[in-house]
Amino acid sequence: MTNNQSTKRRKLWERPWKYKESFIVALELLILGFIIEVLDQGAGIEPLQMPYNIYVAVGFVFVLIFVYTFYKNNFIVQWLSRVPAAMSAITLFTVITLMLGFIKQNDPEAPRIIQILGLTHVKTSWPLAVATIYFLTTLGFVTMRRAIPLKGKNIGFLMNHLGLWIVITTATLGSGDLKRLTLNLYEDKGYNNFAFDKERKVYRMPVSMNLLDFDVTYYPPKMAMVDARTNKIIYGDDAGLIMINDSLVANMQDWKIGVVDYLPFAKWNGETFVADTSEGASPAALVVAMNQEKPDTVAGWLASGGSRTEQKYLPLSPERILFLTKPEPKKYSSEIMVKKEDGSEEKILLEVNKPYKAAGWKFYQMSYNQQRGKWSELSVIEAISDPWLPVVYVGFFLMIGGALYLFWIGRGTKTIDEDLQTKND
Amino acid sequence: MSDWIQFPTYALVTSILWVLGAILISIDKNKTLNIAGNAMVILGTGVLIYFITMLWVHLERPPMRTLGETRLWYSAFLPFVGYITWLRWRYKWFLGYSLGMAILFLFINVMHPENYSKTLMPALQSPWFVPHVIVYIFSYALLAASSLVSVYGLYHYYYKTFERKTLLLADNLVYIGFAFLTLGLLFGALWAKEAWGHYWTWDPKETWAFLTWLGYLLYMHFRYFQPKKVKTPLWTLSVAFIILLICWFGVNYLPSAQNSVHVYGN
Numbered sequence: 223m224t225n226n227q228s229t230k231r232r233k234l235w236e237r238p239w240k241y242k243e244s245f246i247v248a249l250e251l252l253i254l255g256f257i258i259e260v261l262d263q264g265a266g267i268e269p270l271q272m273p274y275n276i277y278v279a280v281g282f283v284f285v286l287i288f289v290y291t292f293y294k295n296n297f298i299v300q301w302l303s304r305v306p307a308a309m310s311a312i313t314l315f316t317v318i319t320l321m322l323g324f325i326k327q328n329d330p331e332a333p334r335i336i337q338i339l340g341l342t343h344v345k346t347s348w349p350l351a352v353a354t355i356y357f358l359t360t361l362g363f364v365t366m367r368r369a370i371p372l373k374g375k376n377i378g379f380l381m382n383h384l385g386l387w388i389v390i391t392t393a394t395l396g397s398g399d400l401k402r403l404t405l406n407l408y409e410d411k412g413y414n415n416f417a418f419d420k421e422r423k424v425y426r427m428p429v430s431m432n433l434l435d436f437d438v439t440y441y442p443p444k445m446a447m448v449d450a451r452t453n454k455i456i457y458g459d460d461a462g463l464i465m466i467n468d469s470l471v472a473n474m475q476d477w478k479i480g481v482v483d484y485l486p487f488a489k490w491n492g493e494t495f496v497a498d499t500s501e502g503a504s505p506a507a508l509v510v511a512m513n514q515e516k517p518d519t520v521a522g523w524l525a526s527g528g529s530r531t532e533q534k535y536l537p538l539s540p541e542r543i544l545f546l547t548k549p550e551p552k553k554y555s556s557e558i559m560v561k562k563e564d565g566s567e568e569k570i571l572l573e574v575n576k577p578y579k580a581a582g583w584k585f586y587q588m589s590y591n592q593q594r595g596k597w598s599e600l601s602v603i604e605a606i607s608d609p610w611l612p613v614v615y616v617g618f619f620l621m622i623g624g625a626l627y628l629f630w631i632g633r634g635t636k637t638i639d640e641d642l643q644t645k646n647d
Numbered sequence: 648m649s650d651w652i653q654f655p656t657y658a659l660v661t662s663i664l665w666v667l668g669a670i671l672i673s674i675d676k677n678k679t680l681n682i683a684g685n686a687m688v689i690l691g692t693g694v695l696i697y698f699i700t701m702l703w704v705h706l707e708r709p710p711m712r713t714l715g716e717t718r719l720w721y722s723a724f725l726p727f728v729g730y731i732t733w734l735r736w737r738y739k740w741f742l743g744y745s746l747g748m749a750i751l752f753l754f755i756n757v758m759h760p761e762n763y764s765k766t767l768m769p770a771l772q773s774p775w776f777v778p779h780v781i782v783y784i785f786s787y788a789l790l791a792a793s794s795l796v797s798v799y800g801l802y803h804y805y806y807k808t809f810e811r812k813t814l815l816l817a818d819n820l821v822y823i824g825f826a827f828l829t830l831g832l833l834f835g836a837l838w839a840k841e842a843w844g845h846y847w848t849w850d851p852k853e854t855w856a857f858l859t860w861l862g863y864l865l866y867m868h869f870r871y872f873q874p875k876k877v878k879t880p881l882w883t884l885s886v887a888f889i890i891l892l893i894c895w896f897g898v899n900y901l902p903s904a905q906n907s908v909h910v911y912g913n
Contacts, residue, residue: 305872316861574769629826
């Protein structure tokens, strides 16, 4: 024996528990999660709904506070509120999330063993549930340990840890109360207040909606050149996709292409394209292409094609064809008359990224009849109710505060000596 | 007006300025040369930012949609990280690495020219778009830098020339990078609520972003608890960066990600 005599070797399970014990516990919890899942035939967990999730939330908070208050010095509570347990909990969470990241979810063709272990529905599986309880327990205890007594220097720590605790707890327990319903509104069909969920179960909404008008605006289509031998679009410095406008002049490979006329909505009248906004119209452009290398000029119409308009392309040479892509939607919106429970009416414009809020629901412009596009008579609205959202947001804003604190203070300007003297607690 | 056609010229000018600047700074012979070196690094970054601004004007939308566009931002942010770290910690190698990485990303963009798409799907037309992406890219730049530090540290650890200063530098980069990563994640969640109806849907990109977040969380906790250990945190930091790379590039290629709202291909 040399000079190491003072540091005698720790035995496993010697108190206080450190990394080894923590990781063994985490591994056991993972196995426990799999065992429950298998005993359950891989059925997973049905998310709790009101009021049971509230009971669980209140019960969990109560148990954490009670245990911490009365058994603070118990070695298990001590262990759970320190970094090694936290590290093992984060690792367990990471391992299960990795499975979610790699294994295709909701895949009925996955091997039976994968399904029965819950790996095709990780989000509602027992291993994740067990890991979450472990994670939230360590996070809860460490938060309390720093909160009592409350000190100013711990404010960033508390915002980060309490914020995360609130977010994970309420997002997990609240998921059972999240309702995502679909409302199909048709132009000229009057008020509708029936929505349905994924299982086609019908719900009556507290507001009814009448679709006055649905509209799509498009980006201009793009002009592109195709290699006729490979049927592939030519990309690169001298070609690519070029958005069209009525005065565009573009160089594509050996060709100089000028747009003479551009009609956002047009139909073919047998001789030429004429502006026409009726259903099934297509963008059309009259172009002139001049070869820069040899005397050769080609002119003609290009059209993206619509449900009642044929696509038109322009062969420049045996190897090169010019064409217009389909226009992509820039914006789609529904003009809707909303009738509320109290009988009052309100006219709204619903568009993507601008949901409408009423009677505890948020309404989103979701989709439309893609085949008919601009002329769709159908507007698909999504109605979402998430009563736990305000609490989740409290957690979010605490975490944003915590992140700003972390950014501002960071690790501080700690010297090497100070770093080495950090207490192991 | 600038578009991708002029990009190789801008990339070349920027790269030359950065390389010359880095050489002058590393020679460190006299004050005039040193100032000239600093000026060149700043000027090179300025040229790139000018290009991004003009591209933004040209495309009539923030150039943040495609991978190539995000690489551009990355190239612009890395020199900032390298330069500020250099001012604070005087690590010449670090400035050199940051500039080298930035040049590599410019080079990748020159090799893979992008199309000229001006279109931006309706869900991306949101005030959250720009802060979400900028915060993320800035975070990635810092965290990538911390991983460079960890690789540098591991090299010196195995050659027994490790200095503790290296871990402190890694800590500072990780703390600031992690703060931005958290903000990016939360901004994304707040935006998702407005655009897609829910703040978290375990979209593959979200799953991997969360994994990245957990990876750096492990590093920070380990460092806090066992400041004397060297090897484990350095390895953790290197592995966390691999997860970050999967999140950034790899997700687009995962079979489970075909329906991801974050895959906007070229």
